[in-house]
Amino acid sequence: MSIRRFGVTLAIVVVTGGSGLPAVAQMTVFDPSNYSQNLLTAARTLQQVNNQILSLQNEAQMLINQARHLTGLPYSSLQELQQSIGRTRQLLGQAQNIAYDVQQIDQAFSTTYAPASANQSDHALIANAQARWQNSVAGLQDALRTQAAVVGNLDTIRTEMSALVDASQSAAGALEAAQAGNQLLALQAQQLSDLTATIAAQGRAQNLEAAARVAAQDQGREQLRRFLTSNQGYRPSTVRMFHE
Incomplete structure (x- = not known):
């Protein structure tokens, strides 16, 4: 088999999932679109976490202010x-x-x-x-x-x-x-x-x-x-x- 025909056959196998080759012969293919989508999802998740942290901080500060407003006067005449x-x-x-x-x-x-x-x-x-x-x-x-x-x-x-x-x-x-x-x-x-x-x-x-x-x-x-x-x-x- 010539080298050209071997390359074409290998390309077909890779596209179809490489099921026809042994595990040693399989190759990892980088998908830029999938990587971008995963990166965008991770960024959105991080933003949601940051928003939740900020919301918790605001609620904590609000509770502190409420407690401060509800503090009674220590002096009585x-x-x-x-x-x-x-x-x-x-x-x-x-x-x-x-x-x-x-x-x-x-x-x-x-x-x-x-x-x-x-x-x-x-x-x-x-x-x-x-x-x-x-x-x-x-x-x-x-x-x-x-x-x-x-x-x-x-x-x-x-x-x-x-x-x-x-x-x-x-x-x-x-x-x-x-x-x-x-x-x-x-x-x-x-x-x-x-x-x-x-x-x-x-x-x-x-x-x-x-x-x-x-x-x-x-x-x-x-x-x-x-x-x-x-x-x-x-x-x-x-x-x-x-x-x-």
Whole structure:
């Protein structure tokens, strides 16, 4: 067989799969198209893996951010605020004589501050006048005590406000910032509560004093009437102011 015919026969065998030759005679044929397709598939697979890795990184970062946003504020001023409000409420609850109670006020204005009448004895008029004076003094004292307590709360307010502002500025997440903001609002509410207590105590003292003046004027008119209508009447007499 000539070399040419052998080459043609070998080419036919290779094209048909080389089934007619022994294993030793088979040859590996490089297919550029198949290689390109495999390379493209591998590149796409690598891109998908990279995308999945990036997606997992984003999800992990999102979870970290969520955890950071859900982190609670480590500082709380609730106890200090409750103690300040408790002190102010305790002073208001310790109001002397006529307290912040509608029934006590109505009872006082139907007895001690009631208009003087002819049926009352001189002893009763004097006793009511003394009770009104005591109520006015007690009201002024309560107002001063309340004002002193409110002024004492200013140091606590200043300390807590500074701590809350620092905590809000260094907050790592939304929850910390929100909680710091809520506590600042609670601090402002406590200040408004102290201001309300001060106004109430001062108003109580002023109203008691005004009511005492009105009652004293009415009692003065009744005592003058009794003096002028007395059985003995008024008898002028000579009075020596200086001894000769």
